Amino acid sequence: MSELFSDPAPDDARERRSPRWVRWSGFLAGALVLIVLTAVVTLGVTRPNTPTPDPGDSGSETAEPHxxxxxxxxxxxxxxxxxxxxxxxxxxxxxxxxxxxxxxxxxxxxxxxxxxxxxxxxxxxxxxxxxxxxxxxxxxxxxxxxxxxxxxxxxxxxxxxxxxxxxxxxxxxxxxxxxxxxxxxxxxxxPTDGAHHLALHRLDDATLVREGRTVNVLSRQIDEPRDLERMSTTLRLTSCTVVGGSRDRGPNRCTASMTGEESSTVRVKVIGRWLDDEGEIRSASTYWDEVLAIDYDTHHVPWTLRQDAMGDMVPEDASSMVLVVQVESIAGTPFVVHADGSDSVITTVPRGS
Known part of the structure; x- marks a missing residue:
């Protein structure tokens, strides 16, 4: 089953040429740092920004006022x-x-x-x-x-x-x-009537992504794909526009020779790979496809995605599935994906037979 979690095969490369939806994100200019881009979305699109109180419906059994x-x-x-x-x-x-x-x-x-x-x-x-x-x-x-x-x-x-x-x-x-x-x-x-699961396959440390490289950052196999309800994902991304801040536990992954003022152009995808009874991949679906630019003045981008109604895309003949969060360097300066703070939580709710 290791190939399910490895870096993409040529089939994934073909899939990238026909994205379901792509959004470009720009950033304001500044000296070395910039207001964070927080791209938070769902399949039934919601984008949290400034928290607002709602005494009538907190959206949670135990949430306290903001x-x-x-x-x-x-x-x-x-x-x-x-x-x-x-x-x-x-x-x-x-x-x-x-x-x-x-x-x-x-x-x-x-x-x-x-x-x-x-x-x-x-x-x-x-x-x-x-x-x-x-x-x-x-x-x-x-x-x-x-x-x-x-x-x-x-x-x-x-x-x-x-x-x-x-x-x-x-x-x-x-x-x-x-x-x-x-x-x-x-x-x-x-709240949920089911269970929350952390992505099992994650990066061990900060990982450098150069132009043309694709990396599977997070993944987990779901044995009952029709039970899939929602997924919450955060990626911590740092552009190599400067060296500093490109490490977790080890050394900085960016080096002086790769730094520059050119933006890092990053593609983030969430993919469902559908498996048959033998555990072989039979097809794949793209749950999310987004392109963003980390410019010279931004440097750090925490990227958060919240998706709902994910079980609606499950093919009838899928016996199980693997969810994969993938990043690709399309152009420009290399960037780093941090292991610390990059995670996905997958929620499943049994739907019965």
């Missing part, structure tokens, strides 16, 4: 949103978050780095998350920005208190008097 909080310059792990997972049958819990940083007028251009992660505790203390929702991006203080993502708890039957933690480590108070970023945050538990 919070408006100041994130102090230099802050580390400030709690900006909280939700509670009630005790119940042992299962993993999908937590999704949306954050907006408001614009603050400044006399001169100033940039800030904002980091996010999710942490949960039971009555014994902090629990080890399957996915922490690590996100980091840069933005101009005068423009603000937005971030979205997801985390996955361990399997548990205990009540959990989960916090969304935010940091702004590399900005200091200056003569303009500004000392914090205005932040609006929402953290919610996504």
């Amino acid at each position: 919070n408006d909080v100041p994130l102090a310059f230099g802050a580390q792990d400030t709690v900006v949103a909280t939700t509670t997972v009630p005790a119940g049958p042992s299962r993993s819990h999908l937590l999704q978050f949306d954050v907006a940083v408001g614009a603050t007028p400044t006399a001169t251009p100033r940039a800030a780095m904002v980091g996010l992660r999710v942490e949960c505790h039971d009555e014994s203390g902090r629990v080890e998350m399957q996915a922490k929702g690590n996100q980091t991006t840069n933005m101009f203080v005068s423009k603000g920005g937005s971030m979205s993502g997801q985390a996955l708890s361990p399997e548990t039957d205990q009540e959990l208190r989960c916090d969304l933690l935010a940091s702004a480590p590399y900005i200091e108070v200056e003569e303009d008097g500004h000392s914090s970023l205005p932040l609006t945050a929402e953290l919610r538990v996504e």
Whole structure:
């Protein structure tokens, strides 16, 4: 079964020439950092940006109202949103978050780095998350920005208190008097009658993608494809327009010789490969196909995709399937896909016979 998760075969190359839908994304210009591009979409398209309260329908059994909080310059792990997972049958819990940083007028251009992660505790203390929702991006203080993502708890039957933690480590108070970023945050538990599964095949470390190369970043086999309900994916991408920031645990993957001002043109696809009773690939469908440009001033792009109604595309003769999240360098400067913070959570709900 290893070929199901390996880098694409020629059949995938042919599939790339006839995309179902492609959207180009541009970015604003700046010095070294730019407001984050957050491309968050679904098959029944929704795009989280600024969280908005909806007292009548939170979309979750346990979601608490969104919070408006100041994130102090230099802050580390400030709690900006909280939700509670009630005790119940042992299962993993999908937590999704949306954050907006408001614009603050400044006399001169100033940039800030904002980091996010999710942490949960039971009555014994902090629990080890399957996915922490690590996100980091840069933005101009005068423009603000937005971030979205997801985390996955361990399997548990205990009540959990989960916090969304935010940091702004590399900005200091200056003569303009500004000392914090205005932040609006929402953290919610996504209820399901089924189960949440983390992608099993993931990158081990930050991976360099040069022009013409395609890499399978995330994948998982689903033995009952008609049970497939939705999928939440985040990729952390860094352009080699500069060397810094292109590492996870090892060295920077970008080198000085490959840097330049040319944008990195990235294609992201979500593919379903349909298998027969023998485990052989019989056909493939494209769930999502998007092209984005990481320009010289952007450098970092956290990319988040939320898809619903995925079982509707399953062929009648499919015995099982493999979901694959794939990136390709189409043109320009190489880029890096980070293992830390790149993950997919797949939700299945038994539909019966």
